[in-house]
Amino acid sequence: MNALVNPSMILKLAVKDWHLFKGYVLIYIALGVASALFMSLPYSFAYYPGVVMLITVLIGSSAHLAISSVVSEKKENQMSFIMALPINVLDYTTSKLIGSIVIYLICSLAIVGATAATILLTAHLPNGLLPMLVMCALEIVLATLLILSVGLLSGSLGVTIVFMIIMNIAFNLFLTTVAQLPGIQENIAGPIAVFNAPVFEVIGIELMIMLLAIVITMFVKSRKTCFL
Amino acid sequence: MNNEMAITLTNVSKSFKYFSLNNINLALPTGQIMGFVGANGAGKSTTIRIIMGLMQADSGYVEVLGKSMPTHQTLLKQDIGFSSEEMKLYGSENLAWHIGFIKSIYPDWHDAYCQKLLKAFDLNLEQKLKQFSKGQYIKAQLLLVLARQPKLLVLDEPSTGLDPVARQEVMQELALILKDEERTVLFSSHNTSDVEKISDQITFIDRGSIIDSNDKESFLENWRKIQVELPVDHLMIPIANTISIEQEGRLAAITTNQFSPSIIDACQQQNIKVLAVDLMSLEEIFLANVNYRRQGENK
DSSP states (O other), X not given: OOOOOXXXXXXXXXXXXXXXXXXXXXXXXXXXXXXXXXXXXXXXXTHHHHHHHHHHHHHHHHHHHXXXXXXXXXXXXXXXXXXXXXXXXXXXXXXXXXXXXXXXXXXXHHHHHHHXXXXXXXXXXXXXXXXXXXXXXXXXXXXXXXXXXXXXXXXXXXXXHHHHHXXXXXXXXXXXXXXXXXXXXXXXXXXXXXXXXXHHHHHHHHHHHHHHHHHHHHHHHHTOSSOO | OOOOEEEEEEEEEEEOSSOEEEEEEEEEEXXXXXXXXXXXXXXXXXXXXXXXXXXXXXEEEEEETXXXXXXXHHHHTTTEEEEETTXXXXXXXXHHHHHHHHHHHOTTOOHHHHHHHHHHHTOOTTSBGGGSOHHHHHHXXXXXXXXXXXXXXXXXXXXXXXXXXXXXXXXXXXXXXXXXXXXXXXXXXXXXXXXXHHOSEEEEXXXXXXXXXXXXXXXXXXXXXXXXXXXXXXXXXXOTTEEEEEEETTEEEEEESSOOHHHHHHHHHTTOEEEEEEEOOHHHHHHHHHHHHHHHHHO
């Protein structure tokens, strides 16, 4: 069992992934910011398309990162190049799981930050949307982590894509369910951002599932001595 | 010759649904170049993956540079340069980026040697790898491995898929580099002429089993094809150390893997006229060896 990890190599692999993906991150941030600005236009037709665009960018960038970082690298045989480096399975898993989620967070935080600023600075958008924004953005981060875990554990493009679709469906269910929760529903259209117990409960559950996904993935991979 | 072993495989086996590697025993002394020859699907890549610690054997023991694999894979891969036909680099990046990446990982990276290789391979640092020809791509892979100056070089079919010109270029450069350097190399190929050019030791693998292993000179010295003419109505009586006899009328070709003058004497005792004693190419030796083993398996 390879229990020890090499932080220096994990960092180098994550930096390598950042280098390969940073161009896309910038494009996604630009698209996200544009969506947020579109949402803020003072026309009735702008808000809903703006929200859809924003969600599309957040989900699309998540899927792109997860697929290209984990599955495509394997499918395109770049994995053989990586496996030959002085790393073990756990180093690789850590770099992919933690590194990719950090890359996604850079993208997501920039978009969510721009959206939050837009909500706060735009008079006709209620500040009550902010908790919903945080919970939804975190749900997409959670979905990204789960897709990465499934990609790493299955190594299959097909399985990962199917799981990604399930995550997209789950997001819609999450959105409608959370928006109707008592303590959240009544504050969405309000002028104040209310971060109350129900909001923190949802955020807490999301963080716990993330932690669980990381622990399970690392545990399963730590039992593998070899890459193949 | 150094008696230390760079690679030792002892009774290594690995089973898959439709293929198994059977009881592989392999020893490569430090400083030697071993050509690992086998047909497609013979088990070369599986053996190499086990040596590299990328795949775990079901049984047996693997020792590389004095340490067990895959237990010490992280440490050992610092000293092993691995290049494989199936290995792909990042096409959207240029060679300079790849060099920077590898250089950041391996402290023994040799800049001057890298420059020398860049010149020898005629590679453009700024060109993206997806724009490289197959020959340039293989050379780029070799550069990334060689400039690290690893103690052990494992090359899995580096010349496969290249056109004859690119293959000749790659093999010429590789031969020059290996001549200059004192490093251990395991070099797999199904192309025997490539192996013959650069190897000291040769190991043949077929259907998941090692069928023969020896130094190149011994192979070329011991294997002969003896062309003979039989007397009228004479049936060929088996002669010691012959592995095949192909007879057409009174003419026959005897293949031996232990050539000695006693075989000629044995022919003469049977009134068989020896027409010629021919040296065999490595390809002929490989094919004769494979056919002999397969006939033995089928009996």
